[in-house]
């Protein structure tokens with residue numbers, strides 16, 4: 001049995017805020033002027049929502065693992081030099097070089113820019129739980145690269 005934080009009476013209590021602090025008070029105290037009765041402490045609710053997101057991850061967008069080949073392919077298909085691509089995207093040439101050699105993984109933002117500009121798929125949506133196992137789904141313009149990569 002819980003007791004009221006205000007009057008000490010044992011019995012049914014409700015969560016309430018008294019002078020900024022969360023307390024548990026009995027029903028008669030909860031009707032008191034300085035008591036704001038609340039169903040659930042706000043903090044707990046937030047934690048619960050976060051947990052739900054963490055426990056039920058459905059799909060996440062990730063930069064695909066073979067971004068380097070795809071960027072190179074997309075750039076060459078457009079007949080662009082690394083320098084040209086760098087200029088078009090307002091990036092340094094060294095960044096493009098590092099991307100194409102796989103030394104630098106593009107940020108999500110940059111990957112989006114690249115995929116739009118080069119018309120390639122750089123972002124895939126995967127089940128969060130099977131991020132690693134999932135095979136990359138080649139489609140459309142990237143089929144050539146997909147075929148190249150199939151040889152093991």
Ligand SMILES: [Zn+2]
Nearest residue numbers: 004007026029
């Ligand atoms: Zn009370």
